[in-house]
Amino acid sequence: MNKTIWKLIIGFAVVMTFTGCGGADGAGNETETDTGPLHVFEWSGYELPEFWGQFAEQHPDTTVDFSFFGEDAEAFAKLQTGFQTDVFHPCSSWWELYVDNGLVQPLDLSRLENFGDMPESLTKYGEFNGQQYFVPWDWGYESILVRTDKVDQIPSSWNDLWDPAYAGHVAIYDSGETQHVVGSLVLGFDPYATTVEQDEAVVQKLTELKPNLLTYWTDYTEIVQLVASGDVWIAGNAWPDTLMLLREEGIPVEYITPDEGRMGYVCGFGIAANAENVDLAYDYINATTSVEAMTYLIDEYGYGAANSLALAEADQETVGLLQIADPDILNQTVFYESVTPEQREAFVSNWDRVKAAP
Template sequence: MMALSLLLLPLALAGCGADEDDGDAAADGKLLILEWSGYEATEYPQFYAPFTEKYADNLDEVVEYSFFADDAEALAKMESDIGADLVHPCNSWWQLYVDNGLVQPIDTSRLSNWSKIQPDFAAMGQFNGQQYFVPWEWGYESMLVRTDLVEEVPDAWADLWDPQYAGHVAIWDSAETNYVMAALALGFDPWNTTADQEAQIQQKLIDIKPNLLTYWSDYTEAYDLPASGDAWIVAGAWQDAYAYLQSDGYEVAYVQPEEGRLGWVCGFGLSAKSADLDLAYEFLDAAIADESMAALANEYWYGPANTASLPLIDEYVVDFMDLDEADTLTERTVLYRPLTEEQRIARTTLWDTVKASQ
């Protein structure tokens, strides 16, 4: 669910194809971080300012990276025991790390910036009465609309099925996202569905096919499809696609559906086998420092987990993301929740069935 800046996606895709580590970084005394490409301390030192300033002369000797393309790959790498000290997954996957013993509890007393973390986000990282994840950033998924190409701008997820958009809707090729989207359109709680409701969700996703232009998977498509005019609506789009289209002069809207935008939170987990706890905690504390969080928000239009960073964030980012209302995010946004392995498999199977249907 995490997005990277569209301008950096080619770098991200290249980075996901090969790792910088040899699997023995932790044993060699380096901090090995399992990460999305586009967040490296060596390339974006401003995201971890106190840490990178301290180790500026030998940062390459202190931090090393292994990259993943999505959360499924991140979990698989952790399960293969690559020797990572820190991992950066998104919240709907966190419970799987805890259940499989891949991460250890976080000692928040070792983080001087912990008190600045939004309490609702901190609570998401708690399992079995202990803090297992340090939330770092959050963002939206919604409908991106070319307002000059539609007669009516949709204001609900259910509107994606409106025949007036036939052949001009692009939805993300994501089992998790589309399950939630269809459940909301049907008025169901996406996290507590019955077998009958699951069957209705499957049929609902089949029923949208006459409206579909395509399933998009490469994030550049979230920009290119509406820019070309082929897609009038892109569902599951992140906020930075809207920002870039708007800045390039396109007439676009980023919808606040009546059911709520979808939302994700990502953060860092500390490996159960971390070889250098002191260095890991130093890195984590730097990542959630005010100046670090502001730099991340200004670069990628993300919401920071540290709300004390708001005075350092560009005003237009604060306004668009409603960062000054972060305490109400859980009330106005449908945030992804942890799924069990059984739920994840079931939703993937359902989505595969939908795509294969005629």
């Protein structure tokens, strides 16, 4: 998954501690079960008080301790070792692993105040064996970003990445899973149900893309600079906030919806199986999925928000530019899904083969 701007400041394992500062009115009185502190395992950048102000008002004397992770694999490995947290925030392609390994507990939907305002197209990824284990929070697109002043014709398909007219001016994201999905979509395969033979076809297809590639991009600043300089005309797997930033700089770019659909990610909150403060965990999730918090996510981070009511409150220019209110685009989007360890290993191995090919 992609945490864009905030991935620039990750890579450290620190704990930040906050104490709620809301008024202690009747709604803020804590019960005997609200002992705290609440432990939250989070991506850096999402600990801001704007995301949990409702919780601070409800529990003014409760401490919130944030620990941070930089990648999903890191978070999963840490919980496997018995790391204690109450709430954690992984992304959808890892969710089933937490369920299968008993690291997350099923959610009581009656305690989730905003769940009914979330589209089923997002909530379905957090359901396993008939129970909801994760509640979506942030989501976003991956698609093709085009320097419109550098090309004669705007691409309309993922397959257009292979167009010889773009030779030497294409950049794609350096991820085995991501490129497996791209290759599968181009070849008409279900990315998450490919056979060994289909995997080989994907490897061959991706290898055939190499003459068009300038580079594999690995972080947000890199692809922004490459597109801004004009070296990259076609940026595969770009994120919408890249579009926002380049537009602000006056760079002529367009973010397309390929015929096969955009790709997308969704991340969200779960309550750890070893959570010590379950009541507080539900209150925290309710705060972060409130209209106020979700509006802040859209306006300040450029991400889609799981609470659909936030769309009306957010800056409409931002909503329109990101196209996060268009149900047709959302319903056509191919979101990352949970994968087995064997699939993940195959994605990495096959991608290494592609990059090593002449």
